[in-house]
Amino acid sequence: MTLKTLREIRLNQGKSQTFMAKKLGYKYASGYANIEMGRNKPSLEIAKKIADILNEDVNVLFFNKNIHNLSKNNSA
Structure with missing residues (x-):
């Protein structure tokens, strides 16, 4: 999932960057x-906190879901 998708998920849920920043403990939205x-x-x-706030799987949001498949292919 790309960072653009992270933004889209947040916007679809009606959450602002300021809301996310406060939930994560940042002083500023930046x-x-x-x-x-x-x-x-x-x-x-x-x-993990971002995933929890957005009710998404941390692996889907931030990690390549094909990582295990790639590892298997490289070890063969």
Whole structure:
């Protein structure tokens, strides 16, 4: 899932960047906005919190879902 999709999910749920930032403990909305725009990569802890706030699977939001398939193909 791309960062654009992260933004789309947030917007579809009617949540603002300010709301997300406050829920995540950032002082300013830019803390969250930088994650959404790809300027900063979230820690695993923050990624899990974002997924919880958006009621999404952290793996779907932030990790390549084909990672296990790629690992199997590379080890063969």
